[in-house]
Amino acid sequence: MTTLTPIFTTPRHSCSLLQRGPARDLYERLLQPQLSEGALDEACNFLDAQLQQAQELPCDVPLRPEALLDWMRDGAQRTTEAYGKYLQERRQGVPRRYFANRAHALYFLRHVAPTKLVDGAWLYGLLAHWQELRLRPLLRTYLEELGDGVPAMNHVVLYKQLLSQNGCDELAELEDGHFLQGAQQLALGHLADEYLPEVIGYNLGYEQLPLHLLITSYELTELDVDPYYFQLHVTIDNASTGHAQKAVQAVLENLPVVGDRDEFYRRVIRGYQLNDLGVGSTAVIAAFDLEDEVCAMLERKREVATQVHSDYCRIEGRTVNEWLSQPGQVRAFLEALEKRGWIRRNEDPQSSRFWQLVQGERAAMFGVFSSYEQQLLHDWIAGSWAPPRTRGRNRRRPAPAGAEQAAGLDDEAQALHATLREMPVQQQASKLIELMSPASHFTPAGLLATRLFNAYLQ
Known part of the structure; x- marks a missing residue:
C-alpha cells in the first residue's frame, strides 16, 4: 500500500x-x-x-x-x-x-x-x-x-x-x-x-x-x-x-x-x-464559503511547507512537493486526493485516511493544524454527512474566566495598592483610569483597578 x-x-x-x-x-x-x-x-x-x-x-x-x-x-x-x-x-x-x-x-x-x-x-x-x-x-x-x-x-x-x-x-x-x-x-x-x-x-x-x-x-x-x-x-x-x-x-x-x-x-x-x-x-x-476557507488555509500552509516531504509518495503522478511548489494548486491537489480515495467526501471523516493523518495524538501531522483549522477540514470532508444526534451534547463550560490569573493577582494587587498609597488622592483616580484602558482593563491590574474605581460611582 x-x-x-x-x-x-x-x-x-x-x-x-x-x-x-x-x-x-x-x-x-x-x-x-x-x-x-x-x-x-x-x-x-x-x-x-x-x-x-x-x-x-x-x-x-x-x-x-x-x-x-x-x-x-x-x-x-x-x-x-x-x-x-x-x-x-x-x-x-x-x-x-x-x-x-x-x-x-x-x-x-x-x-x-x-x-x-x-x-x-x-x-x-x-x-x-x-x-x-x-x-x-x-x-x-x-x-x-x-x-x-x-x-x-x-x-x-x-x-x-x-x-x-x-x-x-x-x-x-x-x-x-x-x-x-x-x-x-x-x-x-x-x-x-x-x-x-x-x-x-x-x-x-x-x-x-x-x-x-x-x-x-x-x-x-x-x-x-x-x-x-x-x-x-x-x-x-x-x-x-x-x-x-x-x-x-x-x-x-x-x-x-x-x-x-x-x-x-x-x-x-x-x-x-x-x-x-x-x-x-x-x-x-x-x-463564509467552506471550500474557499479550506483552500485558503492550506494555501497559507503551502507557502512554508514546500520541499519538506519525501518524494516516494505520488498523487496522480506528482510528488507532494511538486503539488505544493506553486501557488493555486491546492484545490486541484484536494481533488486528486479525493480521486485516489484519501478523502471520502460526505462521509464520516474518520473514513478518510487524510483525516487520520491530521487528527489524533499519533497522527503524522499532529500539531500542524489548530482546532479551528481541523474543524474546517472536518466539516468540508463530512459535507452532507451528520453524526447521530445525542442529547446533552453541549460541552461543559470551563472554569470561570480569569481564574488562571489568580496566582499572579496578589502580587499585582499589592503593587497597585503600594503605588496608590504614594500618590496624592487627586491623582489616584487618574492611575486607575489609566489601567482601565482598552489595552489593559482585562489584565489582573486592570480588573483590580476597575473594582477600586467602582467606589467613585457609589
Whole structure:
C-alpha cells in the first residue's frame, strides 16, 4: 500500500502572513497602554473621514430626541417578535439560518474578534469625567462591559477565552475591513472630549438589541459552542433597565440647555450612523464559503511547507512537493486526493485516511493544524454527512474566566495598592483610569483597578 507522507509539517503559527492595512494599523496603534506620537491626530483624521462617509447612509433615528424612548422600545418589540417567528420556524424543521456547520460558527467568532476584543472601548474617554452626573449612564455601561472588575464577567476576558477554547485566537490573516469597527471604537474612546455627541450616538446604536445576537446565541448552542458571551449581551442590552435604555437616557440627559441643541443632536445621529460602516456580523456570516476557507488555509500552509516531504509518495503522478511548489494548486491537489480515495467526501471523516493523518495524538501531522483549522477540514470532508444526534451534547463550560490569573493577582494587587498609597488622592483616580484602558482593563491590574474605581460611582 502507498503511504501518504505528512503534507503540511510546519508549526501552525508560522503559516499566517500578517495582513496590513490602514484600519488594522490604527487599531493596533490605539490598542496600546501608551499611545505613540501622532496616534491621536491619525485617529482624529480617521474619525472625520468615517463620519463624512456615514452621513450619506440612511438612518432610522427619529428627528426629535423626545421620540427616542418609543423608537427604542418599538425596535426591541420588533426584534423579539422576529425572534419568536424564527423559533417557530425552527420548531417546524427549518434549518439554521446562520451557521451551516460548526466551522462556519468558528469562522464567525474569528472574524468579529477585532470588534469584540475592544468591547466598550468607545466609552473609555468618559472615565476622566466621572464626577459628571449626566455621564453616569455611560460610565455604568463601560464598567459593566468590564464586568465591574470581575474576570468571569469582563467581556474581553470572556471573548479571549472563547477564542482560545476553540482554537480561533490566531487573527493574523484577517483582512483590514474586519478591524474598521474596532478602530472606530478605539478612536472614539481616546477622543471622547472632542467627539462627545458622536460617542453618545455611537453608543445609542451599538447598545440596541439586534436580531442577529439572539439567533447567534441560539445556533451556537446547537453547534456545541459556548454561547455565554452572546447570552450576556442579550440580557444587558434590554430595553427596560439595560444598556439600550441607558443609551437613550444618556442622549436626553446630555442635550445642551444652553447652546445649539439641534447641532448636538445632529452629531449624535452621525455617531449613530458609524455603526453601519465596516463588515457587520451578518455580512461576516454571509461571506463564509467552506471550500474557499479550506483552500485558503492550506494555501497559507503551502507557502512554508514546500520541499519538506519525501518524494516516494505520488498523487496522480506528482510528488507532494511538486503539488505544493506553486501557488493555486491546492484545490486541484484536494481533488486528486479525493480521486485516489484519501478523502471520502460526505462521509464520516474518520473514513478518510487524510483525516487520520491530521487528527489524533499519533497522527503524522499532529500539531500542524489548530482546532479551528481541523474543524474546517472536518466539516468540508463530512459535507452532507451528520453524526447521530445525542442529547446533552453541549460541552461543559470551563472554569470561570480569569481564574488562571489568580496566582499572579496578589502580587499585582499589592503593587497597585503600594503605588496608590504614594500618590496624592487627586491623582489616584487618574492611575486607575489609566489601567482601565482598552489595552489593559482585562489584565489582573486592570480588573483590580476597575473594582477600586467602582467606589467613585457609589
